Amino acid sequence: MRIRTTAAVAVACGAAALTCAAVPAGSSGQSALTAVTAKAKQPYALAVTFSKVKVAGGKSAVSVGTDAIVHLSYSFALTATDVDVSAPDFYVGLDLYRGSAAKPANDLYGDQPATCDVTSSESSSDKVVTGMKCTGKVDIYPRSDLHNADAGAKWHGVAWAIAYNGQNQQEPADVSKIGTAELTGQSSPTVRRLSKLTADATPEPVGKGRTLTVTGALTRANWDTHKYAGYTGQKVRLQFRKKGTSAYTTLKTVTTDSHGKLKATYKASADGYWRYSFAGTATTPAVSAAGDFVDVR
Template sequence: MRKRATFAMLAAASALGGFTGPAAYADETVGDIQIIDVSVNGGKSIAVGLADKTVTVSVTAADPSGIWDADFYLWRGTDPDNPDGYITPNEDTTPADCVASSATTSTCSKTFTFEPDWWLTNADAGTWKVGVDVWANDDSWTQRDAYTTTRLQRYSKLTVNAGPEPIAKGKTLKVTGKLTRANWDTDVYAGYTAQPVKLQFRKAGTSTYTTIKTVSTSSTGDLQTTTTASVDGYWRWNFAGTTTTPAVSATGDYVDVQ
């Protein structure tokens, strides 16, 4: 299995089309071209598990002559000329897929594929800046090093088990579970340690969960607590998420109280 530090193998990986060394970028606009909006993964964070994940990055731009092409790049650090990490789209040399909504305005898109079994490491999780280049038909163009940001996250899972069931009213109910997230260094799901997770309950026949208490995960990501059984309903764990890990809720476990 081949792994790398965040920036250590960029030169080698560029030969595969997944990465390339950065050029000397600077925010600049020539002509009347304007960026209207940039979208990464439909506005959602990029949560990657242990399988490859492909997302779309798009820019909507306008120019009196119409839009010709666009390109994108993700990077980390304080200097785009000397980034800590740099990611380019799939088939980086090909034109973007541009769809015109009028004679002046188009939305141009490219895809990025994140490969946990090849180049992703745990250190890659976090916030990335999104750079955008757009060209118009009359040779107007614009470059924006950090038009927006996106989060690259380690996909999370959360389980729950409440018992015994059925249980007599007023008896002690034990609720367990486990919070795990993708470990891109070892290609397994591993326990997420020392994270606050809410125990929530939804009474049968209702649609809203109420938080009962907050419990921290163990060194292996396990959760365990007790509560008093009162009425029929569903128990679940709810994790709010972090910068590197998305929020997740367990599927409610129904308990029959007799």
């Protein structure tokens, strides 16, 4: 588990519905979600509201492999009343969680808090209302953040804000002087296990009317072992695109074996490209192999 920045612990207060204190910098993500004991003081409710929350441009799903870090952009609007939004210890961000907000089964967060620009400011005799547009990224490290159980599950976003108001962020003297705000249950894309598909047609070249054998393999990221493994028992389409055309035609459907491997035969009639195509599942995205060109003589 990677280490959160001090600002990122705000999700502890958000996801736990204001039932936590500031968490020392250097705490792990899991520790940051642990509520304080009953005798501890509570943060106060910060006068901040959120709206127009969008994650990953509104995508319904994102694909993650075994090693590459995936950065999910997010944005939302924020309105703060009598909050010093320019203070160096005022932080804003968005985290993703699976399960309930109070007791998430897993959570994903950013290496840095959001960056916010003031869009409006209104002052009266008794209050100052500031509008802001905030953007940031949730950084997904598959080797430390994900397990196979996370694939295809329902995720939500929680927008959060925290004002330390001069309190020591590692060991606050008075937690009740720290303000927090949250908006849970926001729409979030599902996370899928990145898939790969190959195709190899032989022999090359081949005589017209002779049989071609097309082999391949369908694999997907395994977040528990951090390797790619065969996706077994899946329906995959064998497709052909004649030279000089742009569209593939499905010739037959093949099922992957216990190792995710594929094998099919078909009579060659014209020069063209052969490939396998997988429609995808709730946990694994669709993927098509690169076409393998075969010269027919």
